[in-house]
Amino acid sequence: MGFVLVAAYAIVGVLQILVWNPLAAVPGATLGQIRADMARANEHLTGTGVVIWAGIGIALAAVVLLVAALRKTSRVGPVIAAYLVLLVFAAPGHLFVGFGPGMSLADTFMISGADHAPWGLVLYGVSAAALAGLIVVIIRAAHAASVVAE
Numbered sequence: 001m002g003f004v005l006v007a008a009y010a011i012v013g014v015l016q017i018l019v020w021n022p023l024a025a026v027p028g029a030t031l032g033q034i035r036a037d038m039a040r041a042n043e044h045l046t047g048t049g050v051v052i053w054a055g056i057g058i059a060l061a062a063v064v065l066l067v068a069a070l071r072k073t074s075r076v077g078p079v080i081a082a083y084l085v086l087l088v089f090a091a092p093g094h095l096f097v098g099f100g101p102g103m104s105l106a107d108t109f110m111i112s113g114a115d116h117a118p119w120g121l122v123l124y125g126v127s128a129a130a131l132a133g134l135i136v137v138i139i140r141a142a143h144a145a146s147v148v149a150e
Contacts (some may be wrong), residue, residue: 001084002010002061002064002065002079002080002082002086003061003064003065003083003088005083005126006042006057006058006060006061006083006086006087006090007057007058007061009057009090009123009126010053010056010057010058010061010090012049012119012122012123013050013053013054013090013094013098013117013123014050014051014054014118016098016100016115016119016120016123017047017050017094017097017101017120018050018092018101019031019043019051020119020135021098021101021102021105021115021116021117021120022034022101022105023117024117025105025109025111025116025117026105026109026111027074028049030098034105036107037108038104038108039043039058041107043104043105043106043107043108044105045105046100046101047101048090049097049100050097050098050101052097053093053094053096053097054073057086057090057093060086061083061086064082064083064086074109077137077140077141078132080137081134081137081138084130084131084133084134084137085134087126087127087130088122088124088127088130088131088134089125090127091123091124091127091128094120094123094124098115098120099113100105102114102115103122128138133148
């Protein structure tokens with residue numbers, strides 16, 4: 001389930017930056033028209049960094065899945081924590097890779113560089129919830145360790 005959540009976050013992040021946000025920023029225009037207008041303004045909606053970000057996230061989630069499967073451990077806490085960490089750190093990564101395309105849109109169409117589609121905010125909400133979940137996992141692990149130590 002953790003792998004699926006991280007992969008979904010990455011895919012939605014790519015779509016948010018490269019498809020949904022440009023379409024929301026320039027209502028009534030097609031993605032092809034937006035890209036053409038950007039090219040004429042010498043701006044680009046490049047996806048290389050965005051796709052690399054998503055690929056790294058999916059690869060790290062696959063590593064967690066592979067390690068968990070190979071170790072055949074019954075302890076799920078560390079696995080859950082690893083996936084939560086990936087989801088927490090996905091937000092600053094998304095913000096970083098979305099900055100360039102957002103500014104290119106802003107410069108081309110004289111608009112704000114902020115998200116115009118709602119899915120970026122949803123992704124940040126997922127990361128915030130993952131942070132809260134991670135705090136709970138850490139507190140439970142610390143409590144369990146203190147009980148064992150007594």
